[in-house]
Amino acid sequence: MLTARLAEATYRDHWIEGTAGSAAETDLLWDRAVANIDTGYATVCNWWVVAGEYPNWGGNASDIFHFVTVDGYNAGDRTLRVADPAAAELSASLPSHHWLPVDQVATYCAGRGYFW
Secondary structure, eight states: OHHSSSTOOOOOEOOOOOOOOHHHHHHHHHHHHHHHTTOOOEEEEEEOTEEEEEEOOOOOOEEEEEEEEEEEEEETTTEEEEOOOHHHHHHTTTTSSEEEHHHHHHHHHHHSSEEO
């Protein structure tokens, strides 16, 4: 659907097995997210955040499944800027964007995946 709406983009899906992103999966996510951003596109992540581990909050009493987009990066510390459409719905204190280490983003994608 993404590629159909953005003819110049070639989005594809990538599944991450298990419950955490391996070093290889994390590096691959980093490379793909950086390449997407550098060419003007976001990476779409399908998150699975277990109870109590939501970034910058931790107030989720149960697992949360939802989509976020990666729309920026900082190469100096290997963090990704995540646009989170559900933040305000979860807690008034949550920002609409998070800067998270790429390994944390890969772990949230584990058991689900992302579109790049």
